[in-house]
Amino acid sequence: MNIVMTGASGQYGRAAIELLLQRMPAENLILMTRTPTKLEEYAQRGCRIRRGDFDDPASLVEAFKGADRLLLISGTRVGKRIAQHKAAIEAAEQAGVKHLVYTSFIAITKKNPSVAVQDHLVTEDMIRASRLEWTIMRDAHYADAMIVNAGPNFIASGVWASSSSPGRETLVWRDDCVECAVAVLCGEGHERQIYNITGSELLSLQEVCETLSDVTCRPIQWVDTDDEGMYAIFDAMGIPREPVDDQVVKGISWNSDDMVTFERAVREGYFSVISDDVERLLGRPPRSVRELVEANVEMLRAVPPMPQP
Numbered sequence: 396m397n398i399v400m401t402g403a404s405g406q407y408g409r410a411a412i413e414l415l416l417q418r419m420p421a422e423n424l425i426l427m428t429r430t431p432t433k434l435e436e437y438a439q440r441g442c443r444i445r446r447g448d449f450d451d452p453a454s455l456v457e458a459f460k461g462a463d464r465l466l467l468i469s470g471t472r473v474g475k476r477i478a479q480h481k482a483a484i485e486a487a488e489q490a491g492v493k494h495l496v497y498t499s500f501i502a503i504t505k506k507n508p509s510v511a512v513q514d515h516l517v518t519e520d521m522i523r524a525s526r527l528e529w530t531i532m533r534d535a536h537y538a539d540a541m542i543v544n545a546g547p548n549f550i551a552s553g554v555w556a557s558s559s560s561p562g563r564e565t566l567v568w569r570d571d572c573v574e575c576a577v578a579v580l581c582g583e584g585h586e587r588q589i590y591n592i593t594g595s596e597l598l599s600l601q602e603v604c605e606t607l608s609d610v611t612c613r614p615i616q617w618v619d620t621d622d623e624g625m626y627a628i629f630d631a632m633g634i635p636r637e638p639v640d641d642q643v644v645k646g647i648s649w650n651s652d653d654m655v656t657f658e659r660a661v662r663e664g665y666f667s668v669i670s671d672d673v674e675r676l677l678g679r680p681p682r683s684v685r686e687l688v689e690a691n692v693e694m695l696r697a698v699p700p701m702p703q704p
């Protein structure tokens with residue numbers, strides 16, 4: 396069986412490649428990227444590297460040829476990626492892919508104000524209407540995004556401002572999401588299944604802030620703000636409101652429309668979803684936010700404080 400993966404050069408993709416290589420021969424793994432040199436190390440390990448771009452539908456058909464299963468890792472243009480996902484689904488049909496596994500998000504409803512969720516809602520509908528077999532992995536908020544990516548900023552500044560209170564959500568390790576997707580890709584009987592890949596505890600981001608501060612022994616002040624307050628913070632950091640491809644500003648690669656509408660959805664309780672699907676797929680419970688902080692404690696404790704003005 397051949398598996399093709401989009402987003403192979405990203406954080407999710409690289410973690411998935413490593414797990415897949417433990418379970419299948421490298422020549423059965425096809426990795427898609429816009430820039431093949433990024434994946435040279437995997438070419439040397441025997442994987443097939445193909446050029447493909449969500450914005451160039453013909454390239455997707457070529458990239459997917461010969462694959463039985465496709466791991467479609469959702470694109471990064473959050474709020475504007477429906478055309479990209481549509482192109483990928485149509486290309487999979489044309490290329491003869493049989494089964495598509497898609498990385499979606501939890502709490503997919505029309506009322507959910509998160510622009511990221513609205514992308515996934517339309518994409519899921521397109522997948523279900525396609526001729527493909529499918530499995531949808533509805534991943535919760537990656538704990539890594541708050542602890543590993545944003546955590547150093549909170550620690551350096553000593554402040555975590557958020558408009559998410561009083562909502563609670565269930566953060567999950569990205570590696571747990573990857574392990575579940577790989578179990579599905581390499582397993583049988585997952586056709587037409589939707590899995591909710593969540594942690595096992597509902598937490599407010601204020602509680603996450605307290606855990607981060609506790610474990611690292613670094614003071615972080617929690618500051619409640621509103622949507623306008625969040626936009627003001629992101630504007631001051633130079634983060635664009637709308638998606639801009641491949642941009643990373645101060646370690647944050649997302650646009651503020653995404654982040655502000657996401658925090659609103661947390662505040663309004665949309666992401667209070669807990670499932671035991673991780674345990675059902677992996678035979679073990681999901682790892683916790685505290686364990687992720689502990690796993691990264693050396694890096695987090697070493698973050699220098701921001702110079703005071």
Ligand SMILES: NC(=O)c1ccc[n+]([C@@H]2O[C@H](COP(=O)([O-])OP(=O)(O)OC[C@H]3O[C@@H](n4cnc5c(N)ncnc54)[C@H](OP(=O)(O)O)[C@@H]3O)[C@@H](O)[C@H]2O)c1
Nearest residue numbers: 402403404405406407428429448449469470471535536537
């Ligand atoms: N659940 C959550 O909380 C959460 C949080 C963050 C992200 N996510 C989702 O997870 C996905 C993967 O995240 P990540 O951290 O692995 O992202 P990442 O490290 O930023 O990698 C992004 C990947 O997207 C690919 N890509 C971007 N534009 C593309 C295009 N036009 N055509 C083809 N490929 C394109 C890049 O491929 P090349 O540059 O090699 O072409 C790269 O491999 C995200 O896109 C997002 O949907 C979920």
